[in-house]
Amino acid sequence: MPWQRRSKLLCASLVALGIGATVASADGCKAPEDPPYVEQREPCSDHNPLRNVYFGDLHVHTSYSFDAYNNDVRVDPFGAYAYARGQTVQLPDAAGIGVREATIDRPLDFAAVTDHGEYLGEVAACVDPDSPAYDTELCAGLRAGDPAVMAQWGLELGASNPVRSPIICDLVDCGGYLGDAWARTQAAAEEAYDRSASCSFTSFVAYEWSGATKLSNLHRNVIFRSEVVPSVPATHFEDPTSWELWRSLKSGCIDAGGSLNGCDVLAIPHNTNWSNGNMFIAEYPEDPAISGGDTQLELAKLRAELEPIMEVYQHKGDSECMNGVSGILGEPDELCEFEKLRQGEFEDCGDGTGMQGMVNGGCVSRLDFARGILLEGLSEQARLGVNPYKLGLMASTDTHNGTPGAVDEAAYLGHFGSAEGDANLRLTGAVPGGPMDSPGGLIAVWAEENSRGAIFDAMRRRETYGTSGPRMAVRLFGGWGYAEDACASPSLVEQGYAEGVPMGGDLPARAEDDGDAPRFMVQAFKDAGTEASPGHDLERVQIIKGWVDGEGQRHVQVYEVAGEPGDASVDPSTCETSGSGSASLCSVWQDPDFEASQSAWYYARVVEVPTCRWSTRDCNALAAAGEELPSACEVYPDVIQERAWTSPIWYTPE
Structure with missing residues (x-):
């Protein structure tokens, strides 16, 4: 079925589900003339002015992500939210066959599917039999689980000027497929959201911006406060730097008018332990096209507004602290040895940066860990008068199985589908850290109720904490x-x-x-x-x-x-x-x-x-x-x- 026809049907489904921000049109989804509602729902019966604790997972990949699909995962966003609420999903075994049953031990209170915005359209085109790109060698390799496809697309995200896959996008309208997949992502979040008084489960419309220049991790999970979201996600292809991402989110959501009145968003940096110091280096763009002509003070305020919290733990390791990094005085902390992907001796970045952290290469920086980042914030506040790194802490899984909240050590099934389809593969594999991977963690928030607005506001004011799994x-x-x-x-x-x-x-x-x-x-x-x-x-x-x-x-x-x-x-x-x-x-x-x-x-x-x-x-x-x-x-x-x-x-x- 051509994407335009599917998109019209999806938009009609979104309207039927109660998402007022989209209507069916000949061009797919577009905004109505009247501003959409924000958080139309029954009052929560669990409302507590002194705040309740809620547990969730805000880093979840499904079959819509290229690296998950490439490893035979077929759990889509609808299935991921079903899993978070207690239903069973099927995961692939070592042969790629979906026969392993997975059920969470306790339903979560909230979750967000955060599929890679990059290649979201390409994956949709590759799995559509009616797509002209369907029979290309690249698409066939993706569907067959060829690891070379995942490596190729991952390496392309590390380029200085990343571009969408021409092999696919020269044949199809990748933007149309991107809008189509984004509409389905919204529909899944809306279907899962409990708008009744019981407030049993909250979902967020979200995605991951997967910048990886020089193979240093710069990834952010982008979380929207309500169903009012831009027509397509801002990705590494359109916004190749974090500064451009923040500007795009600010102008395209927070400051946007018309149909996007009420749009709010935040970005959550993760896996700083793989960033070689690049994610939080205290540098400001001089290019007016990126800085918008703003001063360092204005740019620091922009960063602080868009990034109030950071992910301190997930399945690719701990980002709290690291013994032996330079620039921090104090006694060694034995508990800093917890769940580290980098083992043994390492090169210290000092006050500089490195590259190739995503393949466990390059130098290690104090700015790869929360303590160093928070200290840098104090230094920047003394210099500028504002702290761009006033960051709360949270944790999540980064599952690529579509299984939010799968953190039980005793029931660990891996995170990458068939690549970790049995115990031997989990203990010998290299995707991404093999036996040094962990089940990941959870975010906890103190909020008045289990609703999008209350949980988002708790994150905005940083009344959050992360756990390595336990509640x-x-x-x-x-x-x-x-x-x-x-x-x-x-x-x-x-x-x-x-x-x-x-x-x-x-x-x-x-x-x-x-x-x-x-x-x-x-x-x-x-x-x-x-x-x-x-x-x-x-x-x-x-x-x-x-x-x-x-x-x-x-x-x-x-x-x-x-x-x-x-x-x-x-x-x-x-x-x-x-x-x-x-x-x-x-x-x-x-x-x-x-x-x-x-x-x-x-x-x-x-x-x-x-x-x-x-x-x-x-x-x-x-x-x-x-x-x-x-x-x-x-x-x-x-x-x-x-x-x-x-x-x-x-x-x-x-």
């Missing part, structure tokens, strides 16, 4: 006058908001009767888990402080504030646990090293007791079946300690 409930408040015994108070949360700020906020000005140093209240409850798979105890809570001294030196210090390493352990040969930690931990902590003249930030890290890593479970299963064990079973960690990272709270001298 532990974590609060962090900062102020000056919290009582030392506040943990015993039933009104801890009320006091937290009334007398200070939550995670993601700025410490209020100090009153005359306040203490000499700020106090932080942190409260954490273990993940209860399920009847079949109970959650694990908490071991300890830490507060990590970062500051820049009067000479411009960057510092980090880790403080133990609740709990401690105890007798809890795990037997890797059986994955049986022994000993115990705590079901909950709480502390009111005052900074003993506070200097009123130094800008600083503080975030909490909550750590579980040790448990078996997924790779250990796969190795044990192979051993029980009498199979030869791959070398990964001797090399990689047996045990992990799952954790959560809160968004920081910032202090700025008066």
Whole structure:
């Protein structure tokens, strides 16, 4: 069926589903003359002024992404949202046959499908039998799972001037196919969104901008607040730099009028651990075509507006911290060794940048990790008067199976379809990190209700945290006058908001009767888990402080504030646990090293007791079946300690 005809039918379906931003036309989808509604729905029955915690996944690829389809994944956006709500999907085995059943242990509260905007149209053309490009060697290779196709398209995204595939786009209208796939993406999000009073599930219209210049990762997930979105996504082909992406989102959504009244959007950078320092280098474009003639101050404000949070963890590793990088003073942090794709010695970028991080190459920078980025923000604030890196923290999976929230270590099925279709492939493969990949994490938000507006606004104000998978409930408040015994108070949360700020906020000005140093209240409850798979105890809570001294030196210090390493352990040969930690931990902590003249930030890290890593479970299963064990079973960690990272709270001298 020609794309124009399909597009008309899709637009009619969108209107029937209640998306007021599109109507059927001879040219596909176009906006009506009257502005569409924004968030038309019943009031949520779970509305809570003191905010509830909701768990979600905002980094999800389906069969619409070229690298997922190339690995035999056929779960589309509709199927991905069904999985997030508790339904079963079929994943391919090592032979590419969809026979592996996957079901989430607990439905998520919210999710976003974030297929690559790049090649979204090309994939749609390649799988359409009526497309003139269908029988090209490139399209046939994509459908057959030829890894050379994924490599070719991935490498083309690393070019200085990336372009759409001429092999396909010279034969078909790639823009039309892009609009078609984007319309289906919107339809899937709308179908999944619960607009009733029960507010059981929230979906977001979203996509991934996949910039990868010189094979350094620059990717962002673009999340829209409502169903009011541009007609097509802004991709790396039209906007080849992050600055151009932000300008496009600002002008094409936030500042747009007419049918896009009410459009709002944010971008979430991810996998900074693969960026060779490029994603957060403090450089500003001098080209007026990119900068728009704005000053560095105006550009810093633009970045801060569009990127309020960053992904600190996902299946391609941890981006919190890295021992041994230059430019940060402080003692080594043993917990920074958690889930690192880069192992052993590495070249340090220093104050420069490198390339080829996406293939685990090039130098490693302090700006590849949240602590270095947050510290750079303090330096930029001192220089410009605005902090372009005032970033909250979150986590997600980056699944390429269409399985949002598939984070259970004991049920890990991989992330790349047939490339990880059995235990041996997961333990020996190289897509992208093989046995060093993880199931990924979840984003948690504190919001008044489970609706698009409430969750988006929580992300905008950075009242978010990330976990490596468990659904532990974590609060962090900062102020000056919290009582030392506040943990015993039933009104801890009320006091937290009334007398200070939550995670993601700025410490209020100090009153005359306040203490000499700020106090932080942190409260954490273990993940209860399920009847079949109970959650694990908490071991300890830490507060990590970062500051820049009067000479411009960057510092980090880790403080133990609740709990401690105890007798809890795990037997890797059986994955049986022994000993115990705590079901909950709480502390009111005052900074003993506070200097009123130094800008600083503080975030909490909550750590579980040790448990078996997924790779250990796969190795044990192979051993029980009498199979030869791959070398990964001797090399990689047996045990992990799952954790959560809160968004920081910032202090700025008066």
